[in-house]
Amino acid sequence: MKVIQILKHQNICLQITAGNEKVMQIPYFHSMEILHVSAECYPVAKVGGLGDVVGALPKYQQKLGHIAKVVMPMHRTHFLYENSFEVVHKGTIRIAGKAIDYTIIKEKTNRLGFDLYMVDIWGLLDRERVYGYDDDIYRYVSFQVAVVDWLSHWQHRPSVVHVHDHHSALIPFIMQHCFQYNFLSEIKTVLTIHNAQYQGWMRWDQAVFLPPWDTYKWGLLDWNHSINSLGAGIKCANKVNTVSHGYLEEIRYHANGLENLFEYERGKCFGILNGIDTEIWDPETDNYLEYHFNPSNYIENKLKNKKILCDRFNLDIEKPLIIFIGRMVGEKAADLLPQAISDCIRYMEGRMNFLVLGSGSSFVESQLEEMKSRYFGFYNSLIGYNEELSHIMYAGADFLLMPSRVEPCGLNQMYALRYGTIPIVRRTGGLRDTVTDYGEPNGFGVCFNDTSVGDISHAVYRALLLYEDKVKMKNIIPQIMQIDHSWESSSQIYINLYNA
Ligand code: ADP
Numbered sequence: 001m002k003v004i005q006i007l008k009h010q011n012i013c014l015q016i017t018a019g020n021e022k023v024m025q026i027p028y029f030h031s032m033e034i035l036h037v038s039a040e041c042y043p044v045a046k047v048g049g050l051g052d053v054v055g056a057l058p059k060y061q062q063k064l065g066h067i068a069k070v071v072m073p074m075h076r077t078h079f080l081y082e083n084s085f086e087v088v089h090k091g092t093i094r095i096a097g098k099a100i101d102y103t104i105i106k107e108k109t110n111r112l113g114f115d116l117y118m119v120d121i122w123g124l125l126d127r128e129r130v131y132g133y134d135d136d137i138y139r140y141v142s143f144q145v146a147v148v149d150w151l152s153h154w155q156h157r158p159s160v161v162h163v164h165d166h167h168s169a170l171i172p173f174i175m176q177h178c179f180q181y182n183f184l185s186e187i188k189t190v191l192t193i194h195n196a197q198y199q200g201w202m203r204w205d206q207a208v209f210l211p212p213w214d215t216y217k218w219g220l221l222d223w224n225h226s227i228n229s230l231g232a233g234i235k236c237a238n239k240v241n242t243v244s245h246g247y248l249e250e251i252r253y254h255a256n257g258l259e260n261l262f263e264y265e266r267g268k269c270f271g272i273l274n275g276i277d278t279e280i281w282d283p284e285t286d287n288y289l290e291y292h293f294n295p296s297n298y299i300e301n302k303l304k305n306k307k308i309l310c311d312r313f314n315l316d317i318e319k320p321l322i323i324f325i326g327r328m329v330g331e332k333a334a335d336l337l338p339q340a341i342s343d344c345i346r347y348m349e350g351r352m353n354f355l356v357l358g359s360g361s362s363f364v365e366s367q368l369e370e371m372k373s374r375y376f377g378f379y380n381s382l383i384g385y386n387e388e389l390s391h392i393m394y395a396g397a398d399f400l401l402m403p404s405r406v407e408p409c410g411l412n413q414m415y416a417l418r419y420g421t422i423p424i425v426r427r428t429g430g431l432r433d434t435v436t437d438y439g440e441p442n443g444f445g446v447c448f449n450d451t452s453v454g455d456i457s458h459a460v461y462r463a464l465l466l467y468e469d470k471v472k473m474k475n476i477i478p479q480i481m482q483i484d485h486s487w488e489s490s491s492q493i494y495i496n497l498y499n500a
Contacts, residue, residue, distance in 0.1 A: 032159040032498060033067040034058070037147055037168040039130055039140070041072050042280075044079040044116065046387075047130050048327060049274070049411045050194045053243070054164060056277035059113040060491035067115075069158075071150075073125040073143050074105065074118035084108045088117070089153060093145045095138070096208045100124075102146040119146045137202050140167045141209040148174045148181050160188040160498045166200030169233025170210070173220055176236055178211040188498060191237035192272075193230065195408050196255045196262075197331060200229030224257060231258055234265055239497050243409035244430035245271035254406070270497060273433060274409040275487030276418065281394075283419045283481070288391035295478040298420050302477075305396030313380035315353040320467040322352055322424070322460065323397040325390050325412055328360025328368075333403040333426070333451045338367040340403070340456040345378045347457070351464055355397070356381035357389055394419040399463050405451045407431045413445075417480040422466070424459050426451055434485070438466060444476045444483075 040046050042055030058068035074080065089104040100121060107116040120126055124139050133139065148171060151161070163171045172189040175181055202209070203226060223231040234240050242248040248271035251262050262269060280286075283302075284294045290308065291301035303317070310317040328334035341354050356368055356379075368381045382389060394400070400416035402425045409430035413423040417434075424446040425431040435445035446466065448459040466472060 030499075031066055032495065034061060034069070034160050034162055034498070035151070035158045036068065036070045036162045036164065037144075037171060038070060038072050038164040039143075039167040041070050041112075041116070043112075044072065044118075045075040045077045045130050049243075049409065050165060052277065052411055053192075053194065053274055055112065056275065056280075056487055057491055057494065059277070060275070060487035061495065062114050064491060064495060066495065069115040069117065070112075071104075071117040071119065071147055073130075073139075074120040075130055076126050076128050080118075083111060085118070089150050091146070091149050091153065093142070093149050094211065095142050095145065100142060100146075102142075102149070104146075104150050119143055119150075121146060137200070137206060138209060140200065141170065141202075141206075144168055144170050144174060145209075145211055147171065148178075148184065151175075152181050152184060157184070157187050160190055162190045162192065162494075162498075163233060163237070164192050165194050166198055166230040166233070169200065169229045169237075171233075172236035172238075173213075173217075173232045174210065177217045177220065178213045180211050188239075189237045190239045190241070190494075190498060191233040193234075193240065193242045193251075193408070195331075195406075196230065196242070196251050196258060197406060199223075199231065199256065199258065202227035202229065223261065228258070231261055234258070234261055234269075237268075239268050239270065239500065240265065241270040241272045241494075241497060243272065243274045244433045245273065246432040247271065247408040247429040250406075250429055272490055272493050272497065273430065273485075274411060274414075275490040276411060276414045276485050278418070278486045281415050281418055283395055286391055286395070288388045289395050291395075293395075293420070295420075295481040298477060298481065302395065302420055305392055306398075307396075308392060309355060309396040310353075313355055314377055315355065315380060316377065319350075320352045320398040320464060321396065322354050322399040322401050322463065323393045323421075324354070324356045324358065324401045325393060326358050326402075328358050328364045330361075331404060331406040332358075332360075333405050333456075334358065334360060334364050336403060336451065336453055336456060337364065338371060340453045340460075341379055342371065342375070343453060343457045344460045345375050348461060348464065350378045352378075352460065352467075354379040355393065357384075357386060357393060359384050394421055397421045398467060399424050399446070401456070401460070402426065402431060403448075403451055403456050403459075404428055404431065410434070414485040417444075417483050417485070420477045420481045422446065422463070422476060422480065424448075424463050426455070438472070438476065444480045 038054040040051035042051040061068040085105040088106045103120045175184040220235045221227045221232045291304040293301035326332045365383045394415045407429040425435045436443040437447040446463045448455045
């Protein structure tokens with residue numbers, strides 16, 4: 001009897017043979033060590049979907065038997081003060097000729113289900129907000145250089161460095177073409193693009209922020225006469241993925257200037273749909289909810305959550321409640337909300353209620369604030385970020401509106417589905433991949449094609465008709481609550497991508 005290890009189409013397995021006869025073939029489990037590098041990670045710091053993904057994916061990779069770690073900047077959030085940390089490394093990097101000390105701290109109790117490391121650079125990373133400072137470029141280049149410097153001191157090498165969005169997309173270049181660190185170039189790198197609109201542009205004179213690098217390789221940094229961090233990541237990472245198949249197709253035509261690069265690099269680009277963390281986003285156990293429910297008993301308690309919202313925001317529990325949750329930016333078509341909501345309330349004679357939660361453009365925010373008194377009893381909004389309220393809204397609403405111009409994946413619609421709230425979405429990116437119109441076979445949502453006030457109003461009208469059809473609603477709600485968007489399958493697809 002002998003055991004031979006064979007490599008067949010990258011699926012490593014053990015083959016046991018007796019003489020020439022194959023007795024059995026056993027899949028050989030190869031545990032990987034994955035280092036995720038990200039600006040956000042829920043619940044430490046979250047601005048949008050990136051935080052949710054980086055807070056969940058490593059946990060599910062651990063469950064598959066791999067070692068997943070996250071390293072992020074040491075933002076000054078509640079998490080930092082409410083948990084214990086230990087110093088694991090201290091080092092010094094040089095940015096534009098200036099020596100900068102950094103410290104790596106590690107959360108002690110494995111609170112997130114994986115090792116969490118944070119990079120502290122005094123005065124630079126230890127700030128309350130994740131983004132939005134004038135020196136963000138300097139801050140995030142320093143973060144990336146510190147991460148690679150720390151990595152260069154490890155006694156072993158991780159199997160893969162997985163970077164997320166432009167804030168960490170220079171890392172593959174630094175590991176391959178900065179003289180001090182290029183011995184790390186054998187480590188595989190994967191770049192996940194959560195949003196290709198933001199690319200981390202730098203002027204060429206800011207190239208001095210990088211550690212000394214091979215200037216023959218300037219073309220890997222350059223895109224349209226400036227340094228493009230995301231572009232450099234796409235060129236240098238071994239594999240690149242977007243967070244849905246639909247978005248991967250779209251960015252070949254709309255990628256804020258990077259269309260040709262995506263077309264050129266398409267051989268190494270993949271679409272992997274995000275999952276949701278079903279341990280946190282579960283209407284049966286959600287810590288933020290007073291009234292829990294599941295697909296077989298949702299009626300009473302979903303209504304109780306709606307009542308909480310209606311009482312707090314002066315809305316009518318008898319009418320369908322349509323919510324919007326998100327950043328007030330052009331991508332989310334938040335600029336169309338004031339007009340679309342006004343039109344719906346006026347022309348459909350106030351047959352529905354709207355509740356909006358979000359922040360962003362001050363112009364949109366002020367319009368939404370001003371509408372509160374005009375449409376008192378029909379519409380309300382809360383400007384700001386409120387995690388707890390968002391959970392109650394997903395649980396208590398009847399419909400979630402997402403008229404997005406761009407939606408790389410979209411997590412809101414997946415949370416809404418799990419909480420029995422029907423999504424009203426524009427057919428784009430991940431929304432197209434995850435929502436089927438109720439007019440189509442096995443459909444359950446309301447879909448429309450154009451980002452216009454007219455299309456949004458018409459979709460709301462169709463939602464109203466659906467709401468009035470009690471039989472259809474009773475079929476659809478338990479159906480959508482059971483759709484599986486968990487991380488179980490997507491986290492394995494990432495492992496396959498690392499191995500490919
Ligand atoms: P994006 O990352 O483009 O903002 P996603 O749909 O991928 O959009 O993820 C948005 C995440 O951020 C969801 O978890 C959503 O509930 C949350 N979110 C967005 N705005 C707010 C807000 N104002 N308050 C609470 N949660 C918010």
